[in-house]
Amino acid sequence: QIQLVQSGPELKKPGESVKISCKASGYTFTDYAMHWVKQAPGKGLKWMGWINTYTGKPTYADDFKGRFVFSLEASASTANLQISNLKNEDTATYFCARWTDPYWYFDFWGPGTMVTVSS
Amino acid sequence: DVLMTQTPVSLPVSLGGQVSISCRSSQSLVHSDGNTYLHWYLQKPGQSPQLLIYRVSNRFSGVPDRFSGSGSGTDFTLKISRVEPEDLGVYYCLQSTHFPYTFGAGTKLELK
Numbered sequence: 001q002i003q004l005v006q007s008g009p010e011l012k013k014p015g016e017s018v019k020i021s022c023k024a025s026g027y028t029f030t031d032y033a034m035h036w037v038k039q040a041p042g043k044g045l046k047w048m049g050w051i052n053t054y055t056g057k058p059t060y061a062d063d064f065k066g067r068f069v070f071s072l073e074a075s076a077s078t079a080n081l082q083i084s085n086l087k088n089e090d091t092a093t094y095f096c097a098r099w100t101d102p103y104w105y106f107d108f109w110g111p112g113t114m115v116t117v118s119s
Numbered sequence: 120d121v122l123m124t125q126t127p128v129s130l131p132v133s134l135g136g137q138v139s140i141s142c143r144s145s146q147s148l149v150h151s152d153g154n155t156y157l158h159w160y161l162q163k164p165g166q167s168p169q170l171l172i173y174r175v176s177n178r179f180s181g182v183p184d185r186f187s188g189s190g191s192g193t194d195f196t197l198k199i200s201r202v203e204p205e206d207l208g209v210y211y212c213l214q215s216t217h218f219p220y221t222f223g224a225g226t227k228l229e230l231k
Binding site for chain 1: 156158160162166167168169170173174177179211213215216218219220221222223224225
């Protein structure tokens with residue numbers, strides 16, 4: 001069955017970096033794009049961007065340009081999100097979500113990775 | 120960015136009842152290919168969102184027919200009939216017609 005398994009919670013200090021992984025199984029990884037969605041505590045969902053799992057090309061929403069990097073370990077069917085120079089406002093749960101063409105929706109989601117930034 | 124306005128913010132319901140959630144977009148969600156990419160998700164407490172309805176009115180695999188979606192252009196509605204305990208949580212609409220993709224702020228369905 002299709003699964004997206006994300007790495008565990010992280011506690012970081014401001015200015016540090018974090019890398020979150022999303023390992024896919026149950027389907028051909030390179031056939032579906034992977035998107036990332038942020039959810040701050042008690043808040044709604046915000047789309048961050050996506051990575052083409054075939055070419056490795058990332059696309060970022062404007063609010064996530066600069067400190068955020070999407071990458072792949074395609075041989076391991078894994079997508080990664082790295083956030084550098086962490087700020088308090090990066091405290092959130094980060095979800096990876098599989099994108100389905102041609103219907104353009106997210107059909108499977110990871111369980112989320114909680115990142116807490118605190119001094 | 121396309122602003123997605125969901126109402127109400129909170130929706131008290133009795134089990135077995137029927138409810139409607141509205142989602143309005145700041146611009147038309149009809150894509151140049153003629154399709155409308157408006158979808159509905161439910162996020163239960165402590166879980167990731169799950170897809171209910173895609174492209175306005177299509178139920179995703181395994182979603183009961185108590186859930187129905189309708190609308191066009193900028194005005195969309197999710198209806199839930201015969202509400203069951205597992206329907207409780209926060210409902211989000213998502214538009215994927217225009218970059219950046221945007222979600223509504225959510226509607227919390229809770230027991231009266």
